[in-house]
Amino acid sequence: MLSRVKSGGIFGIDGYIVDVEVDISNGLPVFDIVGLPDLSVRESRERVRAAIKNSGFEFPVKRITVNMAPANTKKEGSAFDLAIAIGILKATEQIPNVDSFDPLFLGELSLDGTLRPVKGVLPMLLSIRNSHKDVILPYSNAEEAANVSEINIYPFHTLKELVSYLRGQYNLTPFQRSDNDDIGFETEFMEDFSDVKGQESVKRALEIAAAGGHNVIMIGPPGSGKTMLAKRIPSILPDLSYKEALEITQIYSVAGLLKEGEGLIRYRPFMSPHHTISSTALVGGGRIPVPGQISLAHHGVLFLDELPEFKKEVLEVLRQPLEDGKITISRAYGTATFPAKFMLVGSANPCNCGYFGSSNGNQECICTPTQIRRYLGKISGPLMDRFDIHIEVPSLSFQKISGNDKGESSASIRARVNKGRERQMERYQEEGIYYNAQLSAKLIRKYCVLDKSARALMEQAFSSMNLSARAYDRILKVSRTIADLEGDKNIQTHHIAEAIQYRSLDRQYWS
Amino acid sequence: MEQVEERIFWVWLSQIPGIGARRFHVLIEYFGGADRVWFASEEDITGLAPSLGRNVVNEIINQRNNNTLDRIKKMLDSTEFRIITLLDDEYPVLLRQIYDPPPVLYCKGLPIENNHPTISIVGSRRSTAYGRQMAEKFSYELASAGVTIVSGLARGIDAMAHYGALKAEGRTIGVLGCGIDVIYPPENRRLFSKMEQEGTIITEYPPGASPVAGNFPARNRIISGMTRGVLVIEAGEKSGALITVDFALEQGREVYALPGNINVSQSVGTNKLLKEGARLVTEVHDILEDLGLQKEKVENEPKSVQLDFFETQVYNALQEGERHLEELSKITKLDINRLNAVLTMLEVKGIVKQMPGKIFIRNWDA
Ligand SMILES: [Zn+2]
Numbered sequence: 052m053l054s055r056v057k058s059g060g061i062f063g064i065d066g067y068i069v070d071v072e073v074d075i076s077n078g079l080p081v082f083d084i085v086g087l088p089d090l091s092v093r094e095s096r097e098r099v100r101a102a103i104k105n106s107g108f109e110f111p112v113k114r115i116t117v118n119m120a121p122a123n124t125k126k127e128g129s130a131f132d133l134a135i136a137i138g139i140l141k142a143t144e145q146i147p148n149v150d151s152f153d154p155l156f157l158g159e160l161s162l163d164g165t166l167r168p169v170k171g172v173l174p175m176l177l178s179i180r181n182s183h184k185d186v187i188l189p190y191s192n193a194e195e196a197a198n199v200s201e202i203n204i205y206p207f208h209t210l211k212e213l214v215s216y217l218r219g220q221y222n223l224t225p226f227q228r229s230d231n232d233d234i235g236f237e238t239e240f241m242e243d244f245s246d247v248k249g250q251e252s253v254k255r256a257l258e259i260a261a262a263g264g265h266n267v268i269m270i271g272p273p274g275s276g277k278t279m280l281a282k283r284i285p286s287i288l289p290d291l292s293y294k295e296a297l298e299i300t301q302i303y304s305v306a307g308l309l310k311e312g313e314g315l316i317r318y319r320p321f322m323s324p325h326h327t328i329s330s331t332a333l334v335g336g337g338r339i340p341v342p343g344q345i346s347l348a349h350h351g352v353l354f355l356d357e358l359p360e361f362k363k364e365v366l367e368v369l370r371q372p373l374e375d376g377k378i379t380i381s382r383a384y385g386t387a388t389f390p391a392k393f394m395l396v397g398s399a400n401p402c403n404c405g406y407f408g409s410s411n412g413n414q415e416c417i418c419t420p421t422q423i424r425r426y427l428g429k430i431s432g433p434l435m436d437r438f439d440i441h442i443e444v445p446s447l448s449f450q451k452i453s454g455n456d457k458g459e460s461s462a463s464i465r466a467r468v469n470k471g472r473e474r475q476m477e478r479y480q481e482e483g484i485y486y487n488a489q490l491s492a493k494l495i496r497k498y499c500v501l502d503k504s505a506r507a508l509m510e511q512a513f514s515s516m517n518l519s520a521r522a523y524d525r526i527l528k529v530s531r532t533i534a535d536l537e538g539d540k541n542i543q544t545h546h547i548a549e550a551i552q553y554r555s556l557d558r559q560y561w562s
Numbered sequence: 563m564e565q566v567e568e569r570i571f572w573v574w575l576s577q578i579p580g581i582g583a584r585r586f587h588v589l590i591e592y593f594g595g596a597d598r599v600w601f602a603s604e605e606d607i608t609g610l611a612p613s614l615g616r617n618v619v620n621e622i623i624n625q626r627n628n629n630t631l632d633r634i635k636k637m638l639d640s641t642e643f644r645i646i647t648l649l650d651d652e653y654p655v656l657l658r659q660i661y662d663p664p665p666v667l668y669c670k671g672l673p674i675e676n677n678h679p680t681i682s683i684v685g686s687r688r689s690t691a692y693g694r695q696m697a698e699k700f701s702y703e704l705a706s707a708g709v710t711i712v713s714g715l716a717r718g719i720d721a722m723a724h725y726g727a728l729k730a731e732g733r734t735i736g737v738l739g740c741g742i743d744v745i746y747p748p749e750n751r752r753l754f755s756k757m758e759q760e761g762t763i764i765t766e767y768p769p770g771a772s773p774v775a776g777n778f779p780a781r782n783r784i785i786s787g788m789t790r791g792v793l794v795i796e797a798g799e800k801s802g803a804l805i806t807v808d809f810a811l812e813q814g815r816e817v818y819a820l821p822g823n824i825n826v827s828q829s830v831g832t833n834k835l836l837k838e839g840a841r842l843v844t845e846v847h848d849i850l851e852d853l854g855l856q857k858e859k860v861e862n863e864p865k866s867v868q869l870d871f872f873e874t875q876v877y878n879a880l881q882e883g884e885r886h887l888e889e890l891s892k893i894t895k896l897d898i899n900r901l902n903a904v905l906t907m908l909e910v911k912g913i914v915k916q917m918p919g920k921i922f923i924r925n926w927d928a
Contacts, residue, residue, distance in 0.1 A: 252887045252920065255898040401918065407691065408919025417688045417828070419717050421749045443920045445888055511910045533899070548903035558916070 054141035058134035063387025066175030073138035078114035086119030106164035130169035133158035154185035194314025197228035240286035262471035263532030264486035271444030286461035320351035340387035348393035409446035571596035580618035664766035685719025685795035693796035697722035703846040705732025738765035739781035740773035791816030797831030
């Protein structure tokens with residue numbers, strides 16, 4: 052007897068339909084899977100056999116051949132368990148064939164017949180939502196799957212329960228997400244700027260960065276709280292949209308990082324890989340491509356602490372995704388593309404010893420000018436160019452100046468950021484971009500027009516402060532954001548004047 | 563002509579390996595002139611072997627040939643550098659008075675002017691930002707008041723001392739511990755070329771001599787020897803600057819020291835000097851008074867610069883010295899965004915300077 056059921060596989064974040072054919076014939080009892088399965092799929096034979104038996108059904112002592120089509124794509128993972136089990140039960144006529152109901156089966160089986168959650172459900176359903184309408188999957192994947200409203204979701208806890216349903220023993224209405232009306236994004240954060248006393252200059256710069264989506268580098272002595280500040284950036288980024296949340300959730304789904312029963316990621320991610328990270332782990336890769344840290348930071352923050360300590364070749368691979376907002380990984384079986392639109396936040400000590408520029412405390416910088424130049428010089432020019440905003444984080448001795456005033460809350464900062472971001476989205480409707488950091492050289496000429504006095508200030512500043520030429524466009528973009536935060540249609544002289552202060556590393560004493 | 567001839571033999575004798583300033587002077591006294599060493603009988607020279615050593619005696623004998631003399635003549639005609647001997651008027655007047663003045667100085671840059679007071683500024687190569695800033699400031703102010711600044715063209719304090727004087731368009735002399743044509747440390751290339759044009763570089767070592775460690779203490783005796791006093795900006799416990807201080811005391815020069823943070827290793831040496839009785843210096847006037855000079859009147863208020871209300875407020879907040887951005891915000895009660903904008907305007911107007919770490923000071927050399 053022959054049976055056919057449908058399942059789904061995933062490559063990158065693209066899903067595809069897999070036809071699972073099961074043929075049962077007389078002969079020596081063999082259980083074989085063909086159609087480019089990898090080791091993890093072959094292992095499903097043992098799980099399927101045990102799950103069928105332990106659920107009280109009969110496992111045929113015959114020759115069983117499972118074919119998975121298309122045969123040219125490498126199949127991976129445990130998500131085909133359920134389809135194979137159902138195929139066997141159908142081929143042995145333990146489940147009736149109903150032509151009108153041909154759902155997709157996704158799920159891993161445990162030995163006792165329990166359905167266990169699988170990776171990549173959301174992106175898979177998004178890929179097939181126009182061609183298929185019913186999906187059967189483990190209960191733990193239901194919330195995630197329910198984001199795709201075009202598809203009827205039928206979740207089950209056990210194989211036994213599912214078989215009763217397929218035998219027509221009861222009716223079910225498709226699963227509805229528990230919080231359908233009010234999706235509700237995170238607005239309270241564990242890490243809030245109200246915990247940060249003083250540091251007004253740093254907070255202001257981060258507010259601008261958040262509003263304009265600008266990459267920032269924070270320079271400061273050890274112990275000045277760079278990490279503590281970076282962790283709070285997601286709490287002042289613009290409110291997450293449903294579309295963004297869906298994109299983030301897809302990546303986490305593929306990576307298998309959704310928590311059990313988590314339907315949607317409702318916060319902007321913060322990724323902070325250690326400086327010993329490999330290029331593959333940073334940007335993604337592997338035999339069957341998996342997303343790297345830059346994709347896990349999609350719509351959130353990628354924090355690279357101690358930037359000069361990262362290997363040169365690792366930082367090098369960041370450049371293309373920073374440009375494109377995505378990363379493409381080519382493999383023999385195809386090309387996977389993961390989105391990677393993140394805010395890059397770097398931190399660095401100002402010099403080898405860490406105390407250049409904070410000579411007021413008990414620690415003094417002992418580096419020579421050459422050593423100082425060489426230290427931040429480890430960060431390549433093209434990467435350095437990606438940082439629109441340079442922040443000098445003061446040493447503890449200066450932080451004490453600000454006393455113990457409680458800081459402004461993240462929510463109230465975020466309210467201003469939201470307003471500033473809305474103005475940008477409105478302005479750029481026709482341009483295919485969302486915020487100022489994305490402005491190309493051409494768009495800068497269009498949207499960052501200076502009046503006479505602002506232009507005069509730029510010229511004076513460049514000649515008197517020895518700013519490098521590369522600073523010019525970055526100052527324009529940042530002043531555009533400052534103007535947006537102020538609700539000003541035009542860039543004014545004082546916006547430029549403020550923006551110039553966020554280019555410390557272009558100053559003569561650094562470069 | 564007579565004079566010219568004698569200079570050749572001076573240079574010749576000074577370049578013989580193994581003959582330093584002390585032996586040079588002993589030989590001159592013994593024979594009655596450098597030319598006399600050249601013409602002396604081999605026996606007379608060999609007779610000195612017990613005190614000079616066999617090797618040095620052989621060197622003197624071997625170097626008595628016309629090739630060597632031709633080479634020296636070429637050196638004296640060089641356009642790359644000039645040679646000042648103890649016999650010349652340009653020779654630094656105070657340096658003549660020390661116990662072992664270099665017989666010959668190789669020199670590049672502007673002529674040495676002997677009718678001005680000189681002060682040397684020295685300190686650690688591994689210096690702090692504070693130290694470098696003070697070196698520049700004191701040098702600038704002393705040079706503005708007409709003092710010639712002498713230092714060692716090393717990293718850190720030395721370099722800043724030279725820069726300060728150059729900025730003031732004053733006189734400054736750098737003393738090397740290697741040949742005049744050797745740039746050491748290499749990162750000071752820019753400073754060297756500035757010094758060759760706007761200052762003076764001297765050394766007692768012949769062209770090509772490499773900067774071996776042993777040269778530097780001897781170099782330091784020239785730095786202190788040329789000057790009325792030595793100002794130590796920063797010195798660790800075992801800093802080379804303290805060797806200069808020892809020479810200064812031996813030579814009867816004044817020792818000035820700048821007090822430093824007691825927690826910082828770069829101040830251990832200077833604070834110790836102060837404890838032992840060095841002159842404490844907190845302003846340039848402390849030194850100028852000893853030299854009988856007046857401080858150049860420095861305008862306290864910026865001239866011909868128009869400031870608006872906020873700019874004046876911020877400028878006034880910098881009256882007592884450097885301030886961090888956060889401090890300025892606290893003092894002026896201005897929001898960071900406005901303050902940042904105001905600071906840019908003050909920087910552009912040239913009356914406020916930004917230091918690394920968001921520290922702002924009045925631009926005293928505006
Ligand atoms: Zn340092």
